[in-house]
Amino acid sequence: MKKIGIFDSGVETPEEIILAAGLIPYRLFGDPTIEPDKANEHIPPTHCVWTRNLLEKAIKGLDEDIIGIIGTHGCDRTNREFDIWLECLNFDFMFFLNSPRKRDESALKFFIDDMKELITQLEDHFNVKITTEKLRESIKKMNNIRSLLKEISEFRKKMILKGSEFHALVKLAQQQDKDEVVKILESKLEEFKTRNPFLDTNIKKVILTGSDIDDTEFIKYLEELGFHIIIDDLGVGTKYFWDLIDENEEPIVALAKYHLNKPIHSTKFPSYERFEVIKKLAEIYEVDGIINIAQKFCEPILYDHPYMNKMFKNLEIPYLFVEVTYNRESYKQLSTRFSAFAEII
Amino acid sequence: MSKAEIKSNKMLNATMGLKNIMGRHFLAIEQAYRDGKPTAWATSGSPVEILYAMDVQPMLPENSATVSAAQKYSQNFIEMAEEEGYSYDLCSYFKTNVGAVKSEADMIKGGTRKPTFMLSTDVICDTHVNWFQVQAERFNVPHFTIDVPHVVSNTNQRQYNYFKKYVVEQLYEFLDFIQEVTGHEYDEERARQITQNSWDLSMVWQDIYELRKVVPCPISTRDTFGGLFPLFTMPGLKEPIRLYKKMYKEAKARVDNGIGALEQENFRLMFEGIPFWYNLKYFGTLERWGAIIVYEPYTYAFSKYMNPNVTKEMVLNQPIEAMAELMLSFWYIYDFETRVKKFEETVRDWKIDGVLLHNNMSCRPNSCGLYDLKRKLMDEADIPCLIIDADMNDPRKLNETQVTNQIESFIEILRQRKKK
Ligand code: SF4
Ligand code: SF4
Numbered sequence: 001m002k003k004i005g006i007f008d009s010g011v012e013t014p015e016e017i018i019l020a021a022g023l024i025p026y027r028l029f030g031d032p033t034i035e036p037d038k039a040n041e042h043i044p045p046t047h048c049v050w051t052r053n054l055l056e057k058a059i060k061g062l063d064e065d066i067i068g069i070i071g072t073h074g075c076d077r078t079n080r081e082f083d084i085w086l087e088c089l090n091f092d093f094m095f096f097l098n099s100p101r102k103r104d105e106s107a108l109k110f111f112i113d114d115m116k117e118l119i120t121q122l123e124d125h126f127n128v129k130i131t132t133e134k135l136r137e138s139i140k141k142m143n144n145i146r147s148l149l150k151e152i153s154e155f156r157k158k159m160i161l162k163g164s165e166f167h168a169l170v171k172l173a174q175q176q177d178k179d180e181v182v183k184i185l186e187s188k189l190e191e192f193k194t195r196n197p198f199l200d201t202n203i204k205k206v207i208l209t210g211s212d213i214d215d216t217e218f219i220k221y222l223e224e225l226g227f228h229i230i231i232d233d234l235g236v237g238t239k240y241f242w243d244l245i246d247e248n249e250e251p252i253v254a255l256a257k258y259h260l261n262k263p264i265h266s267t268k269f270p271s272y273e274r275f276e277v278i279k280k281l282a283e284i285y286e287v288d289g290i291i292n293i294a295q296k297f298c299e300p301i302l303y304d305h306p307y308m309n310k311m312f313k314n315l316e317i318p319y320l321f322v323e324v325t326y327n328r329e330s331y332k333q334l335s336t337r338f339s340a341f342a343e344i345i
Numbered sequence: 346m347s348k349a350e351i352k353s354n355k356m357l358n359a360t361m362g363l364k365n366i367m368g369r370h371f372l373a374i375e376q377a378y379r380d381g382k383p384t385a386w387a388t389s390g391s392p393v394e395i396l397y398a399m400d401v402q403p404m405l406p407e408n409s410a411t412v413s414a415a416q417k418y419s420q421n422f423i424e425m426a427e428e429e430g431y432s433y434d435l436c437s438y439f440k441t442n443v444g445a446v447k448s449e450a451d452m453i454k455g456g457t458r459k460p461t462f463m464l465s466t467d468v469i470c471d472t473h474v475n476w477f478q479v480q481a482e483r484f485n486v487p488h489f490t491i492d493v494p495h496v497v498s499n500t501n502q503r504q505y506n507y508f509k510k511y512v513v514e515q516l517y518e519f520l521d522f523i524q525e526v527t528g529h530e531y532d533e534e535r536a537r538q539i540t541q542n543s544w545d546l547s548m549v550w551q552d553i554y555e556l557r558k559v560v561p562c563p564i565s566t567r568d569t570f571g572g573l574f575p576l577f578t579m580p581g582l583k584e585p586i587r588l589y590k591k592m593y594k595e596a597k598a599r600v601d602n603g604i605g606a607l608e609q610e611n612f613r614l615m616f617e618g619i620p621f622w623y624n625l626k627y628f629g630t631l632e633r634w635g636a637i638i639v640y641e642p643y644t645y646a647f648s649k650y651m652n653p654n655v656t657k658e659m660v661l662n663q664p665i666e667a668m669a670e671l672m673l674s675f676w677y678i679y680d681f682e683t684r685v686k687k688f689e690e691t692v693r694d695w696k697i698d699g700v701l702l703h704n705n706m707s708c709r710p711n712s713c714g715l716y717d718l719k720r721k722l723m724d725e726a727d728i729p730c731l732i733i734d735a736d737m738n739d740p741r742k743l744n745e746t747q748v749t750n751q752i753e754s755f756i757e758i759l760r761q762r763k764k765k
Contacts, residue, residue: 041716042716042717043713043716044704044709044716047709047713071497075471076470076709076713080495080709080710080714081713082497083497083682084681084713086498086499086681087717095499098494098495100492100511106518109511110508117504117507269467269474269478269490269492271478272482297434297709299472299475300475302431303472303476304475305432306429307479
């Protein structure tokens with residue numbers, strides 16, 4: 001089946017619409033083992049490391065099943081770089097979805113309009129009909145995936161499932177055929193039900209937040225340093241499945257409401273509300289500390305960090321903020337900081 | 346005007362009046378605090394006219410940040426913000442403002458006072474929204490933000506229409522917000538007067554720009570970099586119109602007498618981006634090569650009425666709709682295709698020999714696309730371009746020697762081209 005590549009700084013793209021068009025939504029992830037040499041010819045090196053990496057991969061050639069791209073409004077990077085993608089890539093179908101920054105009534109109406117436009121353009125371009133029925137079906141399918149992921153996520157709390165293993169599953173859910181995803185998640189769920197917990201008493205339970213992190217090796221690296229990501233507040237994580245879409249409401253309205261009500265990402269307004277999201281999770285999951293990761297030059301996270309720092313200090317919850325270059329070699333240089341944090345919490 | 350009077354070949358005499366105009370702006374702010382009149386911080390690109398129309402005194406922290414830089418305080422303020430945890434990589438206007446507020450700096454050092462509320466929009470950058478979120482929390486004041494959909498190269502008319510509808514709706518919500526916070530009501534007649542003044546101000550500015558098409562160019566960045574501020578801070582008031590008219594008259598007299606801002610104009614340049622406010626003198630060094638900047642998209646952009654669909658009638662009779670349309674379509678936020686087209690037209694119409702592109706480390710929205718812009722202009726339109734890495738408010742990020750060497754080589758290229 002053909003795929004639509006998704007260029008999104010969070011998980012703001014309504015995959016259900018793509019599914020209803022008979023296509024596979026395929027979120028684009030980077031590759032931290034490559035250097036963005038070609039992308040650096042288009043975007044200055046002081047801009048987000050992650051989006052440059054994505055562009056690098058896209059210029060070098062994406063999976064040949066990908067027949068179109070949806071770029072979704074997130075931060076200045078996705079917004080401004082979409083035009084560069086238009087310049088550099090040769091896809092007949094390229095759509096920029098203006099997922100709104102605000103989350104009120106007018107934003108809702110606007111998002112509905114924008115999703116309708118996406119539907120029109122998909123229908124015209126691929127000669128398909130995106131019916132209400134198909135949308136309802138795909139919402140059901142995605143809700144099922146969300147529920148499965150949420151259930152599986154709890155095995156992190158039971159110390160049965162490692163954060164890295166879970167992270168890989170969420171990534172898979174964002175790229176593979178959704179029927180396949182359901183099968184994999186169902187079988188994994190059965191497996192986890194019979195798996196024994198790991199018995200490391202010295203392990204530090206943390207919540208991971210910040211820029212979206214798509215490199216599972218980074219999570220493994222944190223685990224090697226003694227952390228357990230018991231919960232997260234990421235797009236490749238809880239933001240993808242925490243809430244469900246209302247299956248009784250008119251599908252487009254339900255989709256728009258879902259995206260405007262789900263746990264907020266730092267690219268939306270007011271991003272300080274993300275603090276409340278993290279705080280709540282930190283309390284429920286009784287974490288030992290918070291790790292906030294900013295991809296190098298990630299402005300949304302850099303702006304929010306001092307506020308987070310202040311607020312968590314007030315709550316006396318240990319908080320570590322680290323800027324990361326999207327490159328596996330560079331992770332090692334951060335070990336001292338992570339280890340020191342593991343020691344104090 | 347006698348020929349002797351117009352022979353000054355540096356800054357226009359009228360531009361000297363800018364200090365007074367800006368002084369009035371700052372006095373008006375002081376007066377507003379004394380009178381207990383509501384005040385608001387606003388980001389550039391936001392509809393400041395609405396504030397004037399509703400009798401709210403605007404303050405533009407970006408403008409204040411440039412004052413800090415010009416007075417050589419910005420680095421200190423920036424470092425104070427960095428001590429608070431704001432990254433070295435964040436916008437230096439924002440950090441200047443954080444430091445200025447923290448140290449309770451006077452207005453002459455670029456300080457800004459606690460406003461009644463804040464107005465931001467993401468039309469130009471995320472920074473504007475994040476910045477005011479930071480400061481609204483610090484001051485504990487309400488903050489209204491206008492979410493402006495992002496127009497890209499393949500946005501169609503249908504999309505544009507509902508983008509506009511969304512912005513219009515928010516502007517009306519903003520009127521309600523102001524009324525709720527200040528008790529002031531929206532008065533259509535007053536709004537008409539304000540938008541009329543705002544229109545007139547911009548038109549004179551655009552007329553001044555028309556004069557810059559002439560060879561030799563009558564005015565340089567000595568007049569435009571500073572001259573721009575009333576467009577930010579006072580759109581809707583009468584005083585700056587008078588100033589701009591004087592500037593125009595003087596520049597016109599130069600044109601009529603064949604006098605340029607430089608005694609010897611060899612190269613006409615375009616400068617994309619925000620200037621180095623802490624070192625404006627630097628731009629004077631171009632004169633040693635007989636080079637003059639005759640067009641800056643940055644200073645032109647804020648004479649916002651450039652969209653031919655936004656007529657004077659519309660501005661006067663449907664100001665909210667007109668503002669919404671303008672917010673979706675001005676120089677500073679052009680999609681890449683339009684940006685390239687505008688550059689090509691400008692180079693042709695202003696007879697530009699070469700383009701300097703400021704890769705501003707603070708301003709990622711503006712520097713995004715510069716590399717492709719350069720490539721397109723050079724390869725497809727045969728326009729020489731040079732990218733300069735620096736920052737508009739953080740002196741630590743300008744390597745003067747390096748930039749001068751780059752410009753020198755660039756000028757040499759232009760010289761060789763002229764010989765051909
Ligand atoms: S890492 Fe940050 S700057 Fe980069 S795309 Fe994500 S939100 Fe934007
Ligand atoms: S310099 Fe750029 S990033 Fe900073 S406030 Fe201005 S437009 Fe925004």
